[in-house]
Amino acid sequence: MNPFIYEYPVKTFFGVGSVGKHLGTLLRGYGENILLAYGGGSIKKNGIYEELTAILRESGKRVTEFSDIMPNPAYRKVQEGAELVRRHQIDFILAAGGGSVIDCCKIVAAQAKLEQDIWEMEFTKHQYPDIWVPMGAVVTASGTGAEMNNGAVITNEEKKIKAGVLGACADFAVLDPAYTLSLPMEQVISGAFDTLSHCMETYFGKPEEICLSDEIGESVMRNTIRNIRILRNDPQSMTARSELMWASAMGENGILKIGKITDFQAHQLEHQLGAYTDCNHGKGLAVIHPVLYRHIYRNHAARFARFAKEVWNIPEEGKTEETLALEGIQALADFIREIGLPTSFTEMGITEESVLRAVADSSNISAGCCKKLSREEMFEILKECL
Ligand code: NZQ
Numbered sequence: 374m375n376p377f378i379y380e381y382p383v384k385t386f387f388g389v390g391s392v393g394k395h396l397g398t399l400l401r402g403y404g405e406n407i408l409l410a411y412g413g414g415s416i417k418k419n420g421i422y423e424e425l426t427a428i429l430r431e432s433g434k435r436v437t438e439f440s441d442i443m444p445n446p447a448y449r450k451v452q453e454g455a456e457l458v459r460r461h462q463i464d465f466i467l468a469a470g471g472g473s474v475i476d477c478c479k480i481v482a483a484q485a486k487l488e489q490d491i492w493e494m495e496f497t498k499h500q501y502p503d504i505w506v507p508m509g510a511v512v513t514a515s516g517t518g519a520e521m522n523n524g525a526v527i528t529n530e531e532k533k534i535k536a537g538v539l540g541a542c543a544d545f546a547v548l549d550p551a552y553t554l555s556l557p558m559e560q561v562i563s564g565a566f567d568t569l570s571h572c573m574e575t576y577f578g579k580p581e582e583i584c585l586s587d588e589i590g591e592s593v594m595r596n597t598i599r600n601i602r603i604l605r606n607d608p609q610s611m612t613a614r615s616e617l618m619w620a621s622a623m624g625e626n627g628i629l630k631i632g633k634i635t636d637f638q639a640h641q642l643e644h645q646l647g648a649y650t651d652c653n654h655g656k657g658l659a660v661i662h663p664v665l666y667r668h669i670y671r672n673h674a675a676r677f678a679r680f681a682k683e684v685w686n687i688p689e690e691g692k693t694e695e696t697l698a699l700e701g702i703q704a705l706a707d708f709i710r711e712i713g714l715p716t717s718f719t720e721m722g723i724t725e726e727s728v729l730r731a732v733a734d735s736s737n738i739s740a741g742c743c744k745k746l747s748r749e750e751m752f753e754i755l756k757e758c759l
């Protein structure tokens with residue numbers, strides 16, 4: 374295991390009814406000017422907006438609304454939010470939504486305190502914010518685990534880059550599984566696959582020998598797979614929704630990453646695909662993962678074989694490491710099909726090779742734990758995804 378420092382700053386409130394139970398008290402700790410941030414309007418249809426605004430009113434807060442944050446939030450939206458925060462002298466940002474709303478607010482919170490443009494600051498000068506307007510997150514869609522960390526994924530439409538930007542860390546996160554009841558099942562599943570993806574990207578990182586974080590990761594993966602199946606048969610199951618919501622948080626609260634270097638090449642490819650096509654994050658990942666893994670498994674065959682045994686419960690019985698590894702990847706591909714996620718870019722409406730060339734040419738290449746991909750390999754993998 375690599376040396377590590379672990380600190381967990383987000384106070385987390387979990388359970389049905391937690392917003393009504395805790396939010397009013399939590400808000401007492403902040404000034405009276407609140408920015409209530411949300412997406413395209415789902416919270417106005419499912420009663421969450423009424424509940425939040427009633428609590429804000431009772432707490433005597435003055436509310437400014439920041440609405441229409443789009444899925445895959447755009448950098449121009451961040452600038453709009455930062456301007457609102459400055460103009461209304463906002464003391465606290467309450468983000469109510471999924472990963473997109475929460476991510477947008479993390480960067481709004483930091484940009485509002487900065488004289489300079491945060492994108493230029495991070496990507497040109499490699500400097501990162503250390504102050505921000507305090508914020509809290511009310512999670513309405515799980516999967517990204519965005520409420521648990523200070524990284525935000527933002528699309529800079531002008532530069533055609535979708536990338537991780539570091540911003541605020543929420544002071545608190547409220548996770549009420551009942552808030553996800555109105556989420557279309559398609560989004561529930563693609564979010565849950567994102568959780569599985571975060572676990573896999575960490576599991577196939579370094580070092581190669583198994584560690585406690587990996588064994589916890591196996592457990593989160595098994596739990597996610599089981600609860601996706603339960604929820605597909607019983608969409609009202611609050612037990613399955615609760616498990617998936619907490620698994621989502623576990624995927625990104627740093628615990629699985631303790632002592633590890635993570636891979637995240639599937640994410641880097643998917644994010645750039647998002648920059649060019651605005652596609653759904655979980656769906657893009659579902660297409661990329663099996664293709665990527667067939668390409669790299671030989672470089673870490675023992676771990677892929679263990680993935681087959683421990684996560685997919687595939688019996689070992691005299692098989693070679695390679696056979697077992699491939700059976701595990703096939704089990705992942707079969708599961709993706711079983712739960713109705715796309716198995717090709719074509720199914721997602723992405724058909725042009727020139728787009729994939731641009732994605733391969735502009736993707737940020739990380740450490741690449743099993744195998745660092747060359748641009749040509751990325752292009753080949755993306756073409757196979759068609
Ligand atoms: O905008 P509204 O009207 O609210 O509708 C949203 C949106 O259309 C809807 N929705 C959310 N809660 C709902 C609901 N509809 C009905 N009932 C509810 N309770 O769901 C749609 C998708 O929402 P979005 O926030 O975009 O989904 P998700 O949570 O999957 O977030 C995706 C974004 O997070 C980034 C992705 O790249 C993408 O931009 N990620 C963020 C990460 C992080 N910060 O740690 C890590 C991830 O790997 C990921 O990259």
Ligand code: ZN
Pocket residue numbers: 517567568570571640654
């Ligand atoms: Zn993700």
